[in-house]
Amino acid sequence: MRKKGLRFVMVCMIITIGALGMLMASGAKESVVEAPPVTITVWKGSWWNNQAPVVEAAFNATHRNQVDIQAYPFEGLVEKYVVSIVGNQAADILAVDNNMLPLLINEGLLLPFENVEKSDFSGAIWDAASKDGKLYGIPFRADTSGVFYNKDMFDAAGVAYPKENWTWDDFLDIAIKLTKGNQQYGFGISGSAAAATDFEAEVLPMIWAFGGDIIRDNKMVLDEQGAIKGLQFWVDLANKHKVSPAGAVNYDNKDYIEFFLNGRVAMMMGGSNVIPMLKEKAADIDWDFAPVPGKSKGFGVAYAIPVSCKNPEAAREYIDWFTTPEILSEYTIRMPARATATNNPPWNDPMYVKVMNAAVDSKSPPLNPRWVEIRAMMIREMQKVLTGQTKSVEEAARIMTQQGNTMLGN
Template identity: 25%
Template sequence: MNRTALTTGVGIAAALGLVLTGCSGTADAGNSDGDGITITYSNFISNDGNEENLQTIIDAFEAENAGITVDVSTLPYADYFTTLQTDLAGGTVADVFDIEFANYAAYQESGVLAELKDVDTSAYQDSLAEAYQTDGTQYALPSSFSNVVLFYNKDLFDAAGVDYPTADWTWADEQEAGKALTDAAAGVWGDYQPISYHEYYKAVAQAGGDVLTDDGTKVAFNSPEGIKAAEWLVGKSGITMPTPEQGAGTPDFDSGLFVDGKLAMWHTGIWMFGTLADTAFDWDIAVEPGDAQQASAMFSNAVAVSSGSKNIEAAQKFAEFLTSSETMVDVRLDSGWELPPISDETKLDSYLTKGAPENRQAVFDSLDGVALSPSIGANQAEMQDIISEELTEATAGRKTVEEALASAEERVNALLG
């Protein structure tokens, strides 16, 4: 599972600075009837096990669009963005290529993404389509998504006599249940939520605040809402969830704790469903609780059409088929290859009945309130590291929450110039 908020391409700004000289002026709508056209598609989404699934979709597209051939290049995720930047700088980028939400803004601002015209955005979940719009214009199409929900161990809840989480829960409800479910002496913890940037930006949204100002030029998280969000995360450590000294934050500690039946609630992504398929206890999921409002982290892959393509019309036709066709939906659901981004939930009925967790509807209910990671371009990774570092200082007691956020504000504002 590729989680968009976790990774930003290395050196995006430096590479894209060369792009417009390599691609400028080459865009052409191509042959409108599609006769004799070959379009190229560079991707990472099918690597490591889904190559045949992608080919099934391409075969169906070519069967419906005589005269258009799709030439596919598949790369490992670890290599993909470096290669993409090189291709963009050299003017050799594919007609259609994969991107992630975290680096969408950098690509769009540099002019390498073609405007997608007359797209039926109603085919997609609203929040997913809107994630790839700038000033009302569509520049990419979501190809798949995943999100974060609240996992819970029903057996532990039953043993403690605590009611299961519902879609109406707030932070206060979660905190109360977490305390009732924690038995530190027995190694049983009520809650687990990583104290990191990725949980913090979401918690700020849940508290009703913003990480950045509307124009993206300054930090906005050093606010009453941002402080409340940091206190919410930091305040769990040693109370309802383990401290770093007890293992919190080490690789796979949280998943191991949940699988062992020692964790009652767990904030994590739906990509963990497969890992939990053979657990010995009963578990389910719910929409994550909020404070002023609900806001769930959403991770998304997308496809874009190169502004330098000579076959923009055919490329867009393929991009739409790849992201919204019935063939794509069937292939993704049958293979378990991430979730299709479509709005028609009747087409997703088979997903809702695939077994544990029982409340798979919470996956889609979570999309009613989405918190997208703020994107600042080339300095994205550094911003994320700064906020995580300062939260770590507050968790360790070396700084107060207020001191940590003030320091983070100063450091991040320096990145923003």
């Protein structure tokens, strides 16, 4: 990095001297000196490690400015971003997911974008990147969690596949029919505190479907009937109907993938990133995707420019390039955030199209900067219900509302 910086400074100096020389040679003649090319840096999650050189090559071949993409392990990424922005050493562009966006925006760590059209960008991640009418991130990935189901298990039990407008009651019905003691489960709930996004992908749609919400006008509303019903439905899956395995309180999607691959769970939650994995590992299973009943939880990742960025214009140039539909469709390795970026493989695959259609109709988790904290608290309290430490969901809802309000500063 330092070497690169040195080389960069030297290149700059040579160019400046050259430009000055030319200026002098051309006398006092007025001329606009074009800014020297710059190298902009991009930070992303580790799964971009292999794709990064491909994207770099494509951009660098067609642009005067150059790009350098670094992929970092997801562990500690929030810390890395925050510390580097505050320490004034962050990359020019950061890939920020919908969880992190409200936090970073609220702390004033990101620069707003001017003149971006909503056009065909997916809603949930677009909302997560917006605050008070300003946009702080340009989405490149959009996704939603839906139900992946094992058709073979449905057939074996003589259960019809999920219909288009199924309800959570239909879901429960199916789950009960597909559960056989502790050998096979209809569904698995994600109660683990180590995987908060898996928890929210199940609980939020249930709360929404029963007419409830979590935060309204900066106030907790978990103690309203709709929310309580939604939470009760989630708890009942494990405790009352026992369609979910015994370890559910500490399980997440990664556990259920193993259940799914072993034919021990008929339905599991997941986003489009599950598709390539299932195509590879579940070749002997006939599986399909169905959107969750009602609104699903949308998520995604956007490119953001931190306040410490040295070349906002050049950074914008790269972001605009990467998020043009054709480029995005060709170079991204996760489901694109634009409806028109899906004309070529693999994004035109019917399975992706199904998830994509569900994503269009998805809803963002609460856009409150305190949401991550509130979510962790909710998991803790809901785990207590699952393990019987808290007697009822109503009691838990009361506690969560009270604690959430404290976190919100009410």
